[in-house]
Amino acid sequence: MxxxxxxxxxxxxxxxxxxxxxxxxxxxxxxxxxxxxxxxxxxxxxxxxxxxxxxxxxxxxxxxxxxxxxxxxxxxxxxxxxxxxxxxxxxxxxxxxxxxxxxxxxxxxxxxxxxxxxxxxxxxxxxxxxxxxxxxxxxxxLVQFLSEPKGGSDLAALTTRADRDGDVWILNGSKIWSTFAFAADYALCLARTDWDAPKHRGLTMFLMPVHTEGVTIKRIRQTNGSEEFCQEFFDNVVLPADSVLGEVNGGWAVASRQLFHERNAVGGGSPYVSGARPRGGGEVTDLVDLAQRSGQLADSRVREDLGETRAMRLVEEQLIARVTQAIKAGTMQPHASSILRLFHAETVWQQVDAALRIAGAVGVAGAPGHEQEQGEVGEDYIYRQASGLGGGSTEMARNIISERVLGMPREYAADRDVPFRQVKTGR
Missing domain, CATH: 1.10.540.10 (Acyl-CoA dehydrogenase/oxidase, N-terminal domain)
Structure with missing residues (x-):
């Protein structure tokens, strides 16, 4: 248009x-x-x-x-x-x-x-x-090349490697779950550049062109039919020295800052987001409309769902404002953005669950004249778990909150301070 x-x-x-x-x-x-x-x-x-x-x-x-x-x-x-x-x-x-x-x-x-x-x-x-x-x-x-096929939530255990060859770097390996990689021009790609250092201290971040020789991109089809996620394969990709973002072997500091911005964005606290999507996906007004169309607005159970959804939204808005201001003022560490990320996931889950309870069977098949609109309720429910993964899993968010925000003891890690080439990995 x-x-x-x-x-x-x-x-x-x-x-x-x-x-x-x-x-x-x-x-x-x-x-x-x-x-x-x-x-x-x-x-x-x-x-x-x-x-x-x-x-x-x-x-x-x-x-x-x-x-x-x-x-x-x-x-x-x-x-x-x-x-x-x-x-x-x-x-x-x-x-x-x-x-x-x-x-x-x-x-x-x-x-x-x-x-x-x-x-x-x-x-x-x-x-x-x-x-x-x-x-x-x-x-x-711009996109992110972070997660790897066998890396799980342990980003620092990545095995994509970049080897120095004179004035250039040679990149080999694979990344996955890269949102919109097929449409991007450049990516922030984290790779291992020192295998004798412990896993967090041998990484380097590269600002690399996505569509360059040696890069193959394959799209991943999800349960809702979308294909925004991709997997990338790197086969002797040549990157110039000025592709390094931050310091060589200082990539974890860059990734940590990047993850702060990601959690802030997922949690709704980023000042750089411009515009927001129109109504849909469990907004309170949509749930009210859904209850009205299905004749359930007077049902006490439905009204409780609507009230809880509204309350969760209000709490989320206030939480975003409070945590964002505290981080800006220095009274809370940047790690506190994980609080926003965690609460956002729980808010989405509550809204999507409420929408499906209200819609019932028509949330799956739709009702006459509303097939697409109400069928999306079921689609959102199938896709609900994505809210607990994007920006780092909710389990990782809880770890960060407990250890970095509340100061609780860190959990045991067998590979801490061990040269990465000595760390046992799955085959």
């Missing part, structure tokens, strides 16, 4: 004039955003599904370019890299105003909320100036 603009998209000023908005009051910014959105973006598609199809990617890039040209891209990104340098309150205002419009939501995770902030935190000046403006203009999509 193309966008026909009735007037130039630069109501907010072109990128070079963004400094004028640096201290703009939130309500003034909201008013400009409301006017600009109405005049430049089409309404959000009906029954929007965030994973969509392959056609979403060129469209997302197009929409992002429109946002950039209109002066509404990268609201919380630094001005020197093409952003607006404004606050999370400005971003929240824009997200609220954009709810009814088509937005490049597929770029939020992991491009905007995980990979780009990691580059901002630990990349070289050259890497920042090359990639951040390209992301904000819709020219680049």
């Amino acid at each position: 193309s966008t026909r603009r009735r007037r130039p998209a630069s109501i907010a000023g072109p990128p070079t004039a963004r400094g004028a908005q640096r201290t703009e009051p939130v309500e003034s910014f909201r008013t400009r955003a409301r006017r600009w959105l109405k005049e430049n973006l089409p309404p959000a598609p009906q029954n929007y599904r965030w994973y969509g199809d392959d056609a979403q990617w060129p469209r997302a890039r197009e929409l992002q370019k429109i946002l950039y040209e209109g002066g509404f891209a990268g609201i919380c990104f630094p001005r020197e890299y093409g952003g607006l340098g404004l606050t999370a309150a400005h971003q929240r205002a824009f997200t609220e105003e954009s709810m009814g419009y088509e937005m490049p939501l597929s770029l939020n995770v992991p491009t905007f909320s995980i990979c780009s902030p990691t580059i901002l935190d630990l990349g070289t000046e050259e890497q920042k100036r090359k990639h951040i403006p390209a992301v904000l203009k819709g020219e680049e999509v």
